[in-house]
Amino acid sequence: MSASSPAMNQMAAAPRPADERIEIPASWRIGQAIISLVIVAMAVYYYTIGWKSPSGETEANTRTVFDATGFLVLLGLTWLTTPTAGVIALTTFQEALRRRWMTALLAFGLVIVALSSFFTWMQPGEEQKFLRDFGLGFIIILTILMAIFLGVALVPPEIERRTIFTILSKPVTRQEFLIGKFLGLCWTLFVNLALMGLMFLISYAIFKIRIEKGLGAAMSSAEGHPGLIFDISNITRALMLQMGQLAVLSALALMLSLVVSSITAIVFCFVIYFGGQASSYWEHLSGAEKDEHGDHVEHVKGPIQGLVKAAYFVLPRLDRFDVRERLVNDMPVAFNYMWKAFGSGLTYVAVLLAIAYLIFSDREF
Amino acid sequence: MPTAETTTVANDTAINSAMNGAAPNMNAESQPPRDGAGEIIIQTTDLRKVYRAPFTREGKTALQGLTIDVRQGEIFGLVGPNGSGKTTTLKLLLGLIKPTSGQVSVFGRGPDDVAVKKRIGFLPDGPYFYDYLNSYEVLDFYGRLFAYSAEERARRSEQMLDLVALNKADRKRPIRTYSKGMMQRVGLAQALLNDPELLFLDEPTTGLDPIGARQMKDTILNVRAMGKTVLLCSHLLADVQAVCDRVAIISEGQLMKFGTVPELVGPSQRFEVFAAGVSDGTLAEAGQKGYRYDRQSDGNVAFHVNSSEQLDELLTFVRDAKARTVDVKGYSETLEDVFIRSVKSDGR
Numbered sequence: 001m002s003a004s005s006p007a008m009n010q011m012a013a014a015p016r017p018a019d020e021r022i023e024i025p026a027s028w029r030i031g032q033a034i035i036s037l038v039i040v041a042m043a044v045y046y047y048t049i050g051w052k053s054p055s056g057e058t059e060a061n062t063r064t065v066f067d068a069t070g071f072l073v074l075l076g077l078t079w080l081t082t083p084t085a086g087v088i089a090l091t092t093f094q095e096a097l098r099r100r101w102m103t104a105l106l107a108f109g110l111v112i113v114a115l116s117s118f119f120t121w122m123q124p125g126e127e128q129k130f131l132r133d134f135g136l137g138f139i140i141i142l143t144i145l146m147a148i149f150l151g152v153a154l155v156p157p158e159i160e161r162r163t164i165f166t167i168l169s170k171p172v173t174r175q176e177f178l179i180g181k182f183l184g185l186c187w188t189l190f191v192n193l194a195l196m197g198l199m200f201l202i203s204y205a206i207f208k209i210r211i212e213k214g215l216g217a218a219m220s221s222a223e224g225h226p227g228l229i230f231d232i233s234n235i236t237r238a239l240m241l242q243m244g245q246l247a248v249l250s251a252l253a254l255m256l257s258l259v260v261s262s263i264t265a266i267v268f269c270f271v272i273y274f275g276g277q278a279s280s281y282w283e284h285l286s287g288a289e290k291d292e293h294g295d296h297v298e299h300v301k302g303p304i305q306g307l308v309k310a311a312y313f314v315l316p317r318l319d320r321f322d323v324r325e326r327l328v329n330d331m332p333v334a335f336n337y338m339w340k341a342f343g344s345g346l347t348y349v350a351v352l353l354a355i356a357y358l359i360f361s362d363r364e365f
Numbered sequence: 366m367p368t369a370e371t372t373t374v375a376n377d378t379a380i381n382s383a384m385n386g387a388a389p390n391m392n393a394e395s396q397p398p399r400d401g402a403g404e405i406i407i408q409t410t411d412l413r414k415v416y417r418a419p420f421t422r423e424g425k426t427a428l429q430g431l432t433i434d435v436r437q438g439e440i441f442g443l444v445g446p447n448g449s450g451k452t453t454t455l456k457l458l459l460g461l462i463k464p465t466s467g468q469v470s471v472f473g474r475g476p477d478d479v480a481v482k483k484r485i486g487f488l489p490d491g492p493y494f495y496d497y498l499n500s501y502e503v504l505d506f507y508g509r510l511f512a513y514s515a516e517e518r519a520r521r522s523e524q525m526l527d528l529v530a531l532n533k534a535d536r537k538r539p540i541r542t543y544s545k546g547m548m549q550r551v552g553l554a555q556a557l558l559n560d561p562e563l564l565f566l567d568e569p570t571t572g573l574d575p576i577g578a579r580q581m582k583d584t585i586l587n588v589r590a591m592g593k594t595v596l597l598c599s600h601l602l603a604d605v606q607a608v609c610d611r612v613a614i615i616s617e618g619q620l621m622k623f624g625t626v627p628e629l630v631g632p633s634q635r636f637e638v639f640a641a642g643v644s645d646g647t648l649a650e651a652g653q654k655g656y657r658y659d660r661q662s663d664g665n666v667a668f669h670v671n672s673s674e675q676l677d678e679l680l681t682f683v684r685d686a687k688a689r690t691v692d693v694k695g696y697s698e699t700l701e702d703v704f705i706r707s708v709k710s711d712g713r
C-alpha cells in the first residue's frame with residue numbers, strides 16, 4: 001500500500017457524481033420495453049387464437065386466471081430486473097459454470113445424450129419412441145439435479161463466506177440481489193439445457209435419417225410416423241417446458257435454502273418435485289373431478305380428503321411440464337398446452353420469490 | 366498487566382507530538398482538526414441490539430444503548446474485547462442487521478439506503494471474494510455494481526491495485542491462491558474503489574506483514590488527509606492510538622469510554638533524559654535538587670522525572686551544566702492501559 005502514490009492523488013481528484021442513485025441507462029429501459037412488447041404480443045395471441053387446441057385436441061381448451069398471471073409475472077420480472085440484478089445474475093452464471101462438478105455433469109450429459117441412440121436396442125421396433133423418451137428423460141433428470149443442487153447453494157455460501165457483506169454494502173438492494181441470483185441460476189440452467197437439447201436434437205436427427213434410410217424419407221410424414229420437422233419441433237417444445245419446470249424448482253430451492261439447511265432443502269425439493277409430478281393423482285384422489293354425469297367423484301373422505309386437497313393446491317403442477325408421454329405417442333405439444341403449464345408455473349415462481357424476499361429482507365448477517 | 370509505550374524524540378515539539386499520538390510522517394498542515402469538530406455523519410442514539418433465536422423469547426444482548434457520533438474528516442476508533450459489540454455496531458451502521466431499538470443514521474439517512482451505500486466503502490474482517498475470479502475481475506464486479514463504464518472500471522481497478530501495492534504478477538491469479546495479506550489488500554482496493562467519503566475498516570491489519578501493516582496505517586492517514594472519514598475497528602490498540610482522532614471503548618455492549626485519544630490517555634507522566642558529559646559535581650547537584658538518575662554502561666546518565674514541568678527544569682539544568690542531551694523518552698499511559706482498566710472495571 002503506497003501511502004502517497006499517484007493513484008491516491010488521482011482518487012482524491014476524481015469528481016464525485018452529483019446523483020444519489022444508480023441511474024438505469026436508457027438502453028436498458030429500451031430492452032425492457034422490447035421484452036414487454038413481446039410478452040404483450042404473446043398475451044394477445046394467446047387470448048385471441050392461441051388458447052384453442054389444434055384440431056383433434058381438446059385437452060386444454062379452457063382459460064384460467066393463472067394464464068393471465070403468468071404474463072403479469074413475466075412483465076413484473078422484466079421490470080424488476082435492474083442492471084445491478086443483471087450484474088449479480090451474470091456473476092452467478094460465471095460462478096456456476098466454473099464449478100467442477102457442474103462441468104463434469106454437463107460433459108457427462110453431453111456424452112450420454114450424444115450416444116443415446118446406442119441404447120435403442122433395448123426396445124426393438126420402437127427405437128424412435130424409445131430415443132425420444134430416453135433422451136428427454138435423461139436431460140430432465142440431469143437438469144433437475146443441477147437446479148436443486150445449485151439452487152440451494154445460491155445464497156447460503158454467500159452468507160457463510162461473508163461475500164454478502166461486501167456486496168450488500170455496495171449500492172445493491174436485497175431485492176436486486178435475490179432476483180439476480182434467481183435469474184443467474186435460470187440462465188445457467190438454460191445454457192445447460194440448450195447445450196444438451198441441441199446435442200440430443202442432432203443425435204436424434206442423425207438416428208432418424210439413418211433408420212429411415214435417407215433425409216427425404218426422414219422428413220416425410222408417413223401415416224403413423226410424423227416427419228423429422230414435427231419431431232424436432234415437439235422435442236424443442238418439450239425442452240422449453242422443462243425450462244419452466246427448472247424455473248419453478250430453482251425458485252423453490254432458493255426459497256427453501258433461506259429457511260432450512262442445505263441438506264433439508266434438497267430433501268424438501270425432491271419431495272415437492274415428486275409430489276408435484278403426481279399432482280394429477282392428487283386431483284383424482286381429492287375428488288376435484290367430475291364423472292360423466294357431472295357429479296363430483298369422491299375417492300377419499302374426511303380429514304384425509306382435506307389433506308389430499310391441500311397437497312393438490314399447495315404443490316406445483318409439475319406433471320404439466322413433463323410431456324414425454326405426448327412425445328412418445330406423437331401427439332403435438334401445442335402453444336395453449338405450454339402456456340397453461342407456464343402460467344401456473346410462473347405464478348408459483350412469483351409466490352416463492354415473494355416468500356423468499358420476505359424472509360431475506362429481514363435476514364440478519 | 367499494563368504496558369507503557371516508549372516514544373523516542375529529539376526535542377520538545379516532538380515530545381508533544383508523541384504525547385498526542387500523531388503520526389510522525391504526516392504533514393501537520395494537511396491534517397483536519399483532531400477534536401472531532403466536523404459535521405456529524407454517523408449518529409447512533411440509544412442503539413440496542415438483542416439477538417434472538419427463532420421462536421424464543423430470550424436472547425443475547427449484544428449492544429445496550431450505544432450513543433456515539435462520528436464526524437466528517439476524522440478517524441474514529443471502535444475498540445473492545447471479543448464479543449463486546451464492535452462488529453454488531455458495524456453491521457448496524459452498514460444496514461446488514463436491524464436495531465432492536467434506538468436510532469442509527471449515516472449521512473442523515475437510514476444505513477440501508479442505496480444512496481448511502483454509494484458513498485461508503487467497507488473492508489470486512491477477513492474479506493472473502495468469489496475465489497474463481499482474479500483481482501481484476503473482483504474489482505470489475507464491484508465496479509459494475511456502481512454502474513461504472515468498462516473504461517472507468519478498468520482505470521479504477523488498476524489504480525486501486527497500484528494503491529494497495531498488489532504485485533502485478535499476482536493480479537491475474539485466481540483469488541483462491543492468495544495469501545491472507547493479499548486478500549486483505551484486495552479487500553481494501555474494493556473498499557476504496559468508489560472513492561468513498563466514509564470508510565468502514567474492520568481489523569484492517571489482520572494478516573498483513575509489518576510492512577503491509579505500516580502501509581495500511583499510512584493509507585488510512587492519507588485517506589483522512591483527503592478529508593474523508595474512517596471508522597476503524599481493531600484489536601491492535603497501538604495502531605488505533607497512532608491513527609485515531611477519537612475512540613469509543615465498548616465492553617459487554619456498553620460504551621465505557623468515549624473521547625479524543627489525548628482525553629483518554631492523558632499526558633505523559635514519566636520521562637527519561639539521557640545526557641552525555643555529566644560531571645560528578647553535576648550529579649551531586651542533581652541529587653541535591655531531587656532528580657533521580659542512573660549511570661549507564663556507556664557513560665551516559667539517565668535522569669528520571671515525573672512531570673512535564675520537571676522535564677523542562679531538568680533540560681535547563683543539563684544545558685546549564687554544559688552537559689549534552691542525547692535522548693528524551695516519554696512514557697505515557699497507552700490506550701491499551703485505558704482499555705484494560707475500562708474492561709476490568711466492567712467486571713471482566
